[in-house]
Amino acid sequence: MTRPDSSIQVAVSTVIFALRPDHNDLPALWTPFIARTRDPHLGRWALPGGWLSEHEQLEEVAARTLGETTGLHPSYLEQLYTFGDLHRSPTGRVISVVYWALVRADEVESAEPGENVQWFHADHLPDLAFDHNHIVDYALQRLRTKMEYADIAHSFLGETFTIAQLRAVHEAVLGQKLDAANFRRSVATSPDLVDTGEVLAGTPHRPPKLYRFTHNPER
Template sequence: MAYTSMSVSERQLLPPAVAVSTVAFALHPPAHARLGESGVEAAYAAAAAVGFAGAASDAGAAAEVPAETSARARDTLWLPLVRRTRAPFAGDWALPGGPIPFNETLADTAVRTLRAAVLRDPRYLEQLYSFGAVERSAQAQRLVTIAYWALYGEQDLAGDALTGAAEQNIDEQNIDEQGAAEQDDPNVAWFSADRLPPLAFDHAEIVAHALDRLRSKTEYSTVAYRFLGDTFTLAQLREVHEAVRGEAVDPANFRRQALAQGHLVDTGEQTSGAKHRPARLYQFREQTTQQTRNLT
């Protein structure tokens, strides 16, 4: 900011700078989004470490995501990263974020910086943890980072990107141009959570922390529904849980447990066109007796 003329010792006497960083998850990257590459060998190693078999099918590819997302891309989580242009860690990928202005809440800063990187508003936002180690950014002013994690739903990423602050309704003809503009920023890309590049600061630790939180929160809360649209099949909901948990889930038992929660409403409609028995479409209904937990 304005402390460029200060010496290191002068900066150390200042109060620490406070910044927000956000780990934003989605089932798959938005259409026309730039996909990050992290190297094939690193990809295979990471996939093996997480326990995915053959998950590195398109590792290293920088191509566009097909409009109709394949089933293969479903069983992993994606998150947006921003390439740093300044020291420290210049050139490395980092979580979206930035310093908090004096008149913005922490959550507001998280949403604003996320919107600037992803051009879309997240569907869910929750504070994760605060990191304030003394040696976080050596030689510079001390930095305290408050980490958030966020979640994008299918409907958030399927459509057009935001241009202005309040721009939301763009007609079909402009989508390709928006997509092109979105893709033109080389410093923002989406990565599979299984194949992340080396991250700046301790952002790798933050991502791991966010993944833990997402996994445990999926077990007892209703966050998983936010990955999906208004209506969905039980198979889609199960695929979300499989992507988050990283393992296959028995369809029969999952159905029984999902329906027992009481959050699902049968819309009476069905899917069609698939080459098998059609599936019922459900809606998510918030339950009246909502209990929250507080664990870590």
């Protein structure tokens, strides 16, 4: 059996998605990046992450580096994929185990990020370091695919929400407008959606009903 190459390094990175207003004040998907302070790719934006040490679990590295850089502490981290192309780093063989998480806008607002953090619209990214554009594209495709069969909108919403707010989440993730009547009919049959019997206060017209999910759905 061939001995493992000790020069191979393992990194852990995380793609965070959050709904934040765009320039039209409409909900849109955004993700944070960290400005690199050293070569390679000095000054380029990169996903938050760090090296895997001998004494930490993969998810511990993801959670720690997110907290240190973005100030975010997501309650749920899911392993997305492992990226190990031979030439993804100019300094040698680097394998990246990538996690992803979905956070609410209020969690973003209450976070205390480092000074070299910037959020970008997920569909309009700059030229990122390494293969991080490819990683985010993969995560975005995965998110949009899962949106079709899993109630992951729960991660972007509060405990209660209107059908219009739920539709806005779907539109932001999918990147397209949805017919309001068709959407309402499609979610009305969902066994995971419950009418709370309450309405949204403070609206100028007939107050819309508030709903909740029966549980925290599987992503």
